[in-house]
Amino acid sequence: MTDADLSLAYRPFSLALAEPLETADGTISSREGFLVRLVDEAGDDPAVGYGEATPLTGWTESLANCERALERAQETLRTGGPSEALETVDRQVAARHALSLALADLQATREATPLYRYLGQGPMVGRVPVNATIGDGSPAETTRQAQRAADRGFDCCKLKVGLRTVEDDIERVRRVREAVGPDVELRADANEAWTYEQAQSALEAFADLDVSMLEQPLPAGALEGHADLRAQNTGVSIALDEGLLEHGVDTICDADAADVVVLKPMALGGIDVARKVAAWLAELDITSLVTTTIDGVVARTGAVHLAAAVPDVPACGLATGDLLAEDLGRDPVLLEKGSAVVPQAKGLGVTDVWTE
Structure with missing residues (x-):
């Protein structure tokens, strides 16, 4: 070539x-x-x-x-x-x-070779764990969607929070926990919505509800606030998403501001960049997980390959195809019991998206 x-x-x-x-x-x-x-x-x-x-x-x-x-x-x-x-x-x-x-x-x-092996040069990976993503709906709608996800085999649900009062969000999470039981991992993503006091209140309640992770509770610029929340050792991991783009890996590490960093390939400029960031985070003993930005099948499949190239990756936000009413083509990634089955065909594995 x-x-x-x-x-x-x-x-x-x-x-x-x-x-x-x-x-x-x-x-x-x-x-x-x-x-x-x-x-x-x-x-x-x-x-x-x-x-x-x-x-x-x-x-x-x-x-x-x-x-x-x-x-x-x-x-x-x-x-x-x-x-x-x-x-x-x-x-x-x-x-x-x-x-x-x-x-x-x-x-x-x-x-x-499959794209993930081209990226990571590692062993064959058959599956990567994924979470269900649930929007910031009413308590009844949130509970219904979480229960449906659990019935489909998802053992991890990420709930969008921050649109309502903190008290309402705590109640939404409580109702989900009661509905799905203790064996489903729950995460919450506030998308920068809270003040420090609001985040602290939510963090204390989420710890009692066995929420595993609170993602970006404060604005991206509030790195010290995230570090203070993390230092409380509630058992709820603090994850940064928007904060990665604003501060970069070294600054986050120096501030002890995150247990987990979320990698969005579309926002980082590619799966090649995201793969390098994941390796960098691993050296600093910070967990990385991969999510989409609610993309079409080409980018979504690329994100699955990226996750497969990250060793010991936790449940990732890759099960977003169902959020679309239509797509660019057939999805080569099967979702089974809370996992994405990684395509083993050469390259990306997407073949029917471009029609003349």
Whole structure:
């Protein structure tokens, strides 16, 4: 393969959610972005790699800026090759995610290896644990969704909180715990919604309800506040999500602000970047887990491969396909009893998303 053999194309898409997802950041009712196809015309058997750019307000560049970045990447790929194309979209993380995923899919396909082994060079991984993601609905709706998830075999549920009062959220979690029993792990994600006092109140109650993890309870800038919450040793792990983008790994580690760091490949600029961050966190004895930004099947499958390349990864937020009313193509990832079955085909394993 030479740079002259590569061609890049992209097309827009819009995917409606099955139901609006309520979060402290607002309501998500659809996901818009761009499907990317990279073709290597070398030899008698052209190879294809797929990528996906699905911007999310507050996390990535805008949809318009993402399209402009993909236009630049398309031109730069023709004149300067993959490295220069990646460099030209380095600050547009959703666009870079798409291009880097397509390049990795193409290369893993050429090497006839699953993408996760191309990323991690590790042993075969058959499954990765996943959690169910439950929106910030009413107590009755939250309980219904959690019970349905437990009945489907999920042994970990992440509940969105922060849209209501802390007292209401505590009651929602209490009702879920009563409904699913003691054997289902519960996590809560506040998406920066609380003050320190509110977070402390929730943390104390969540400890009594055996909540395992509280994700981003304070604004991303409040690193010392997160460190203080963590120092209380309630038994509830403190996870940072938005905080990673603002502070970086070393600053989080120096502040002792997190037990867990959440990796969103779309927001970090690609699964290649996220894999390096995961390795860095492991060296610092900080747990990393992988979540999507409610993406289409291409990015979602890429995130599954990323999780499979992270040793001893805990339950990840990858079971988000059911949140979509429609998708870009057939999902190659099966969900069984709280696990995602990792595709073992060469490359990404997504094959039917681009139709002429």
